[in-house]
Amino acid sequence: MRLVLFDLDGTLVDRQLAYGGAVADLCHRYGLGPEAEAWLISELADRANAVDFFRLCEVFDLEPSAAELWRGYIDLMVAAVTCRAEVLEGLARLRAAGWAIGVITNGAGDIQRAKLAGTGLASLVDGVAASGDLEIRKPDRRLFELGATRCGVSLADGGWMVGDNPTGDIGGGHQAGLRTIWLRGRPWPDGLPAAYHVVDDVTDAITILLAETE
Ligand SMILES: [Mg+2]
Incomplete structure (x- = not known):
């Protein structure tokens, strides 16, 4: 074989076409501001993993848990990537x-x-x-x-x-x-x-x- x-x-x-939209949707869904959105666009440029969302929550002292944001991002990426x-x-x-x-x-x-x-x-x-x-x-x-x-x-x-x-x-x-x-x-x-x-x-x-x- x-x-x-x-x-x-x-x-x-x-992936490049999809991830910007997924980040924007995530920020909209969880009420994250433009600074958090800009941070995600920069940090996730090559790839994303769960640790990135723990760092996000630390840097911006966010209400939703990192695990919840990571699951939300995965869902939105799956919807966006074709x-x-x-x-x-x-x-x-x-x-x-x-x-x-x-x-x-x-x-x-x-x-x-x-x-x-x-x-x-x-x-x-x-x-x-x-x-x-x-x-x-x-x-x-x-x-x-x-x-x-x-x-x-x-x-x-x-x-x-x-x-x-x-x-x-x-x-x-x-x-x-x-x-x-x-x-x-x-x-x-x-x-x-x-x-x-x-x-x-x-x-x-x-x-x-x-x-x-x-
Ligand atoms: Mg590649």
């Missing part, structure tokens, strides 16, 4: 062609799994490895190994990694012995080995993988 591991945020789903129909269809075609599909993501397990469920991705994915569950982050090879294992295959048999982060996804995938497809956008660091393919959209990556099957 062929293996492909996908990054989640910025690859299968557009996966495009053509991406879901492409993944279904990959599976039908015999690929094992994993998601490896640097993020908290609870919110990342909620997003996978809410977007319809969960039913198309064989295995998920979230960094927050283990305190192991991409580019650490162990997260790639876990992703492969959870798909029921061995990383030693090779496969592909698709993602938007040069160091975490492409550098990490390369070190893990995988061929890589980079979704261009971020600056490419000096000295990092080139990706095997570079694309503008994840559907282009899926097309490349489907051609590999033939």
